[in-house]
Amino acid sequence: MAVLQIFDKLLQFPLFQGMSRDDLEIVAGHTRFGFLKLNAGKTVMKSGDNCHQLYFLINGSLKVRSFADDYGYHVEEQISAPYIIQLEAVFGYNQRYTRDFIAQTDVNFLTLDKEEVVRLTEDFLVFRLNMINHFATQTQKQMRQVWYRAPQSLEDRVVRFLTQRCLYPAGHKTFNILMTRLAEEVNDSRLNVSRILNDMQHRGLIELSRGKIEIPQLERLLYTK
Amino acid sequence: MAVLQIFDKLLQFPLFQGMSRDDLEIVAGHTRFGFLKLNAGKTVMKSGDNCHQLYFLINGSLKVRSFADDYGYHVEEQISAPYIIQLEAVFGYNQRYTRDFIAQTDVNFLTLDKEEVVRLTEDFLVFRLNMINHFATQTQKQMRQVWYRAPQSLEDRVVRFLTQRCLYPAGHKTFNILMTRLAEEVNDSRLNVSRILNDMQHRGLIELSRGKIEIPQLERLLYTK
Known part of the structure; x- marks a missing residue:
């Protein structure tokens, strides 16, 4: 994929928002992105798989299957590009996916090894802040949930x-x-x-x-x- | 406070764990920490206050008061040093404390402006990874909650x-x-x-x-x- 195309794709993701044109060109030109194309119906990853890469969904849509802790029920929904698969799973205590992701249409991914992600957080202040702010916001939202009044009906x-x-x-x-x-x-x-x-x-x-x-x-x- | 004392205090916090002796000496010597001493009974911050500093509780204990979203009930508990007050509140969407913190005993804090925190994430890989891993772990734990089986009695x-x-x-x-x-x-x-x-x-x-x-x-x- 040409540098210019990668550049355009990255712009769609909040993680890269606010980066200068120059910085984004460096990222697009000097980062070792992988490319992955899967046909409709193929499994991208299963719940429990190790996570050592970020998958940026740039084309197509995925079926996502989420399971109860005891596998007593599960939920299926659809997610479309642009989407990063379980960003939180590449860091922290449990570096495994917790859902199944299956190609619903033909799909294209940019992939990025964890080492490259860490390097981006080192080299680019905006990328680093985007990532930290993303996690902090997610934590804040989830910490509020428990304090909402229980539904009455x-x-x-x-x-x-x-x-x-x-x-x-x-x-x-x-x-x-x-x-x-x-x-x-x-x-x-x-x-x-x-x-x-x-x-x-x-x-x-x-x-x-x-x-x-x-x-x-x-x-x-x-x-x- | 002498550099050596700061050094010892920082070692207690997971955010600094794994940093080399040399790096920690640089942090202790070259970071603009603030010092805050409050007497028992004083309010450190209230829910809704802006958060633009990290407070590292290094001595004493705090009473923490947490409120239901509609203020229909509240919970009080006690937290002892070493403790960082609401690390997630210095980043993200809602940069305000969501609980009251009151000095239960005489307390001492090291404080650190947000800009200094961001600088530490820039200069020290281990600090940056500790912070990102902390947030990712928090997110992972909270995302699991909803999938546990509802209690039956x-x-x-x-x-x-x-x-x-x-x-x-x-x-x-x-x-x-x-x-x-x-x-x-x-x-x-x-x-x-x-x-x-x-x-x-x-x-x-x-x-x-x-x-x-x-x-x-x-x-x-x-x-x-």
Whole structure:
């Protein structure tokens, strides 16, 4: 890939935002990016795989599958370029992916070894601050969650359960979960949960089938109330 | 404070761990640390205050007060040196403290302006990696929380409510919360919550008074089951 093309692709990612044209040209020209092209249907990585590279999704879209800790249910959603796969997994205590990523369309990645990422944080102040600010913001947002008032109606609890488990707060989602498990998670009876879900289906917010809840547009769940 | 003393104090903090003796001497000698001494009872900062410095608690202990988003309840606990106050608040989207910190005993701080922190991340690879790894680990831990199975008994739900809202998973804690609010938060009746709390009091795990739950040792709540 030509330096100019890499340059254009990097501009799409918040990690590189605010860098001067000169700096970005140096990054594009002097950093050892890898290139990866995968056909639709191929697995990019599985939950538990070691993470020693950053994957910048520059074309196409991915199916992301996230699992409950005990694998009692899982969630599928779609993520489109530009997207960096689990930036936090290349550092810290647990340097493994915690979700499955599968090519939904043909996809292209730029890849960057961890050593190169560390070198960029050394050479470029803006890159370093972007990365630190990204992590600090993520931490701040997640630390707030616990202090929000618990939802008071069963429907609100179900909606919070669903939205808290999605990477991206909009678009199509599929929850592979039995109603008994959902009832346990929101602390209510299976019968009440079934009633609420059927009511939500009636209003076109979700579609139910055995062991599955399809959400055509998550944003409608959040804003129709 | 002499360079040698600063040196010794810095060694206690994970942010500086792994740095060579030479590097630490440079940090201790060439970084513009501030010094702050406060008497017991003085407020160090309040929730909502701007954060443009790191505070390294090097002597004494602090009372920390954390608030529900709607100020419907709050939690008090104690933190002892060595401790850095809300490292994540000096970067990211919301550069404000989100808790009150009050001197419980006479306390001493080393302080460090944000610009100096950024300079340290530039000059010292190990410091930079320590900081990035700290944030990544925090993010990883918090992202896991949502995927744990919901507790199935009311007592487990109460215990999870209490422990999730503490900074440090041991020691004495005071929850200033009405039973009706706790009942809402754990999604059960006031009567059932009252019954469980009284049972826990009977077992010596907590002490109840009006609008208040004292926990003598949080670790006992976690490990007596």
